[in-house]
Amino acid sequence: MRPREFDHDDVLRVAFEQFWRRGVRGTSLSDIAREAGVQRGSLYNAFGSKEALFLAAYERYAGDYLSSVQKVLGSGPLRKRLTAFFDLTIKNFRSGSPPRGCPTTRGLMELASDDGEGLDEDARRAFADLVSRITGLVQDALSEGAQRGEFNGAPEVAALHIVTVTRGLAVLERAFGDEPQLRKIAAHTVDLVLNEKRR
Amino acid sequence: MRPREFDHDDVLRVAFEQFWRRGVRGTSLSDIAREAGVQRGSLYNAFGSKEALFLAAYERYAGDYLSSVQKVLGSGPLRKRLTAFFDLTIKNFRSGSPPRGCPTTRGLMELASDDGEGLDEDARRAFADLVSRITGLVQDALSEGAQRGEFNGAPEVAALHIVTVTRGLAVLERAFGDEPQLRKIAAHTVDLVLNEKRR
DNA sequence: AAGGTATTTGACACGATGTCAAAAACATGA
DNA sequence: TCATGTTTTTGACATCGTGTCAAATACCTT
Numbered sequence: 001m002r003p004r005e006f007d008h009d010d011v012l013r014v015a016f017e018q019f020w021r022r023g024v025r026g027t028s029l030s031d032i033a034r035e036a037g038v039q040r041g042s043l044y045n046a047f048g049s050k051e052a053l054f055l056a057a058y059e060r061y062a063g064d065y066l067s068s069v070q071k072v073l074g075s076g077p078l079r080k081r082l083t084a085f086f087d088l089t090i091k092n093f094r095s096g097s098p099p100r101g102c103p104t105t106r107g108l109m110e111l112a113s114d115d116g117e118g119l120d121e122d123a124r125r126a127f128a129d130l131v132s133r134i135t136g137l138v139q140d141a142l143s144e145g146a147q148r149g150e151f152n153g154a155p156e157v158a159a160l161h162i163v164t165v166t167r168g169l170a171v172l173e174r175a176f177g178d179e180p181q182l183r184k185i186a187a188h189t190v191d192l193v194l195n196e197k198r199r
Numbered sequence: 200m201r202p203r204e205f206d207h208d209d210v211l212r213v214a215f216e217q218f219w220r221r222g223v224r225g226t227s228l229s230d231i232a233r234e235a236g237v238q239r240g241s242l243y244n245a246f247g248s249k250e251a252l253f254l255a256a257y258e259r260y261a262g263d264y265l266s267s268v269q270k271v272l273g274s275g276p277l278r279k280r281l282t283a284f285f286d287l288t289i290k291n292f293r294s295g296s297p298p299r300g301c302p303t304t305r306g307l308m309e310l311a312s313d314d315g316e317g318l319d320e321d322a323r324r325a326f327a328d329l330v331s332r333i334t335g336l337v338q339d340a341l342s343e344g345a346q347r348g349e350f351n352g353a354p355e356v357a358a359l360h361i362v363t364v365t366r367g368l369a370v371l372e373r374a375f376g377d378e379p380q381l382r383k384i385a386a387h388t389v390d391l392v393l394n395e396k397r398r
Numbered sequence: 399a400a401g402g403t404a405t406t407t408g409a410c411a412c413g414a415t416g417t418c419a420a421a422a423a424c425a426t427g428a
Numbered sequence: 429t430c431a432t433g434t435t436t437t438t439g440a441c442a443t444c445g446t447g448t449c450a451a452a453t454a455c456c457t458t
Contacts, residue, residue, distance in 0.1 A: 001424065001425060001426095001434055001435050002423045002425085002434070002435045002436045002437080003423080003424065003435085004435090004436070022312070022316070025224040025316075025317075026224070026311055026316045028414055029415075030414075030415095039436095039437060041416095041417095041436090042437060042438085044417085045435085045437075049416075050415075050416090100312075105370050108308075109300070109309070109370075109373060110222070112225055113299075117221070118221075118222070118224075124374070127374055128375055158387070160380070160384050160387075161384055161387050163367075163371075164364055164367035164368060164384050166367070167366070168362075170370070171304050171307055171308075171363075171366035171367070171369070172366060174310055174323075175323070175326055175330050184356060185356070185363050188360050189360060192360070200405085200455070200456060201403070201405045201406080201453070201456080202404085202405080203404090204405075227444080229444085239407095239446095240407060240448095241405070241406060249446075
């Protein structure tokens with residue numbers, strides 16, 4: 001066997017950085033290869049295709065991101081948890097300069113219905129999986145909150161609603177780039193869910 | 200002058216249909232040219248670039264869509280208006296087979312930070328403009344509702360929240376393709392905004 | 399009928415994806 | 429130590445995309 005001349009994880013990190021900034025379609029394997037100091041062909045040999053490379057890189061990201069969501073949603077008063085969750089979400093897609101947006105949301109909009117160009121069913125599953133898991137964590141937090149009398153309602157729909165708002169924030173972020181606006185919407189959502197109108 | 204051999208509006212309709220189904224990056228001018236029975240070069244001559252063609256086609260769509268939003272949000276009890284608005288929204292991106300998703304949301308995620316590949320600042324403005332106008336219409340409906348005692352709260356944030364949910368629904372639609380789920384979230388949002396928990 | 403002008407057409411340059419065969423480099427066994 | 433085998437690397441290639449340009453074309457106008 002001839003050993004690899006590059007570090008598998010380094011490439012994954014470099015690749016995801018590019019995918020995050022420019023989207024999958026907007027990133028060429030030549031870009032990644034140059035940035036990582038690797039030949040383009042080596043990437044094809046190691047990963048098979050741009051899509052497969054993206055998927056590998058995204059799985060890493062998804063794991064890391066999920067664990068940070070778990071952390072902020074796992075303890076404290078419900079209001080604190082939800083606020084921290086929204087903070088984390090917004091900070092995530094306002095990170096970088098210029099801000100990189102939400103990779104999951106972007107990826108979902110790069111899905112192709114008929115395969116050929118664009119991301120396919122495997123990618124869709126990966127995105128949907130992260131969204132589902134996050135929804136589950138939110139629902140758990142709400143259920144615990146309900147037991148403690150901090151929340152009054154159906155955790156399942158409420159969790160879906162909250163996650164839907166975070167996805168919407170990712171879209172508005174691209175449209176307006178107005179971070180205070182995003183935080184205002186987030187705060188309002190928390191108030192609405194906790195049934196406390198702000199005055 | 201030599202007259203055009205194709206109908207300007209026909210091309211715009213054909214083009215937007217393709218852009219809607221496959222996204223801007225996923226659609227080639229060759230596809231559009233073939234579908235419209237026009238030479239590729241003629242499209243460049245008439246519109247200048249793929250992006251400009253998309254923009255022209257999108258403006259048409261945005262105008263049409265805005266007027267249908269205006270219709271459903273313009274009269275009736277507030278609950279009816281909001282429900283009809285969500286219905287329209289969901290129906291819009293569940294239309295086509297397979298469903299085409301929301302062109303505005305998709306377009307927003309195809310924006311490129313540094314120009315070169317992808318949609319640029321002009322497109323961003325067009326998307327943001329439609330979202331802003333729709334938000335304005337929702338806010339108007341809420342304000343009228345407040346005057347009639349159908350709504351109790353701040354119309355501005357509430358309108359932003361509602362529009363954020365619709366954008367989030369567009370994202371979930373791509374992730375799960377689960378229309379009942381989308382309708383459930385929509386109904387829950389209306390209840391939440393009107394301050395009437397469902398039992 | 400002739401000329402001007404915008405449109406059409408096809409060739410070209412360039413860059414991207416993905417494939418493939420040949421070259422290269424290391425691990426292993428003799 | 430050296431030959432062998434296997435995997436990686438490398439560069440060439442086919443194909444498809446965007447965008448540009450000059451030449452040909454067809455109609456409107458005078």
